[in-house]
Amino acid sequence: MKKSLIVSFILSAFLVTTLSGCGSTSTAVSGSTDTKVPATAKTEKSTTLRIGYQKYGTVNFLKANGELDKVLKEKGITIQWTEFPGGPQLLEAMNVGSIDVGHTGEAPPIFAQAAGTPLVYLGHEPASPASEAILIPEKSEIKSVAELKGKKVALNKGSNVHYLLVKQLEKAGLKYEDIQVVFLPPADARAAFEKGSVDAWVIWDPFFSAAETSAKAKILADGKDTVANHEFYLATRSYAQSNPETVKTLLEQLAKVDTWSKDHPKELSETLSPQLGIDVPSLERAAKRRTYGIQPIDDALLSEQQKIADSFFKLGLIPKEINVKDAVLPATK
Incomplete structure (x- = not known):
């Protein structure tokens, strides 16, 4: 149409x-x-x-x-x-x-x-689906979503990326309870991410793209083949x-x-x-x-x-x- x-x-x-x-x-x-x-x-x-x-x-x-x-x-x-x-x-x-x-x-x-x-x-x-992702620091040794087990993951509570995280964990064979969820709004999450206070950050654009550009964040997984967004x-x-x-x-x-x-x-x-x-x-x-x-x-x-x-x-x-x-x-x- x-x-x-x-x-x-x-x-x-x-x-x-x-x-x-x-x-x-x-x-x-x-x-x-x-x-x-x-x-x-x-x-x-x-x-x-x-x-x-x-x-x-x-x-x-x-x-x-x-x-x-x-x-x-x-x-x-x-x-x-x-x-x-x-x-x-x-x-x-x-x-x-x-x-x-x-x-x-x-x-x-x-x-x-x-x-x-x-x-x-x-x-x-x-x-x-490509406009949101789970990010990890440039020097992180994490290579898969499965390796987030026991790790601290930041996101804005109740936001779109909440569902992305749920589906990516399922895909990796993990339960929601297998990770430590840290609820933070984008600005606070960015600060925690850069300080190393959290191991991963689930975020959407333009915060996502800004983190890639200025913080050299790496994409662990995005929404493709997982969520619609x-x-x-x-x-x-x-x-x-x-x-x-x-x-x-x-x-x-x-x-x-x-x-x-x-x-x-x-x-x-x-x-x-x-x-x-x-x-x-x-x-x-x-x-x-x-x-x-x-x-x-x-x-x-x-x-x-x-x-x-x-x-x-x-x-x-x-x-x-x-x-x-x-x-x-x-x-x-």
């Missing part, structure tokens, strides 16, 4: 859903069952869009080019941008009502849904239902900046470098190994997410079983 048709599908499906969701009932576009919308659903349109973003990703690119701010300003809507060190922190903010929309990888929405965050999936980027666009259910036109505009602008970013990795990196404090070569490396092209939430994607959720529950990483489809608006169920 051509990219333009995919984007069109997302936007039209989302608009139908949210417009229906503002009334007393909404009809599932891909099914015949009517789904009741809670009577408490917010119906007031907002003149402010509060966006949570991370140090890298399509939403970050969108902030950098300023186009969404201009388009929404013409509609009487202002944007409040808030940066977060990772997806878990971003979704914690969404849970307490501090932001309306944001982007994360695969794992954070699962942890957040298990914690009761009222989120819904809006769309996603294609798989980018999707980037998701998420919103609170109340905001999505009450502001379909604003979300439609957001998705349109994300699609545009996605197309531009794919074809201009160097220009993108030069724009982001002073904002992120990361050198251009590292950002360009990260830009070239990720994938682009906003896609709809479909059954195949939901099945992948459900597998991650089930895996986390079995490991005791989330407190209860969840149904990922409960975090999808009716039109995409």
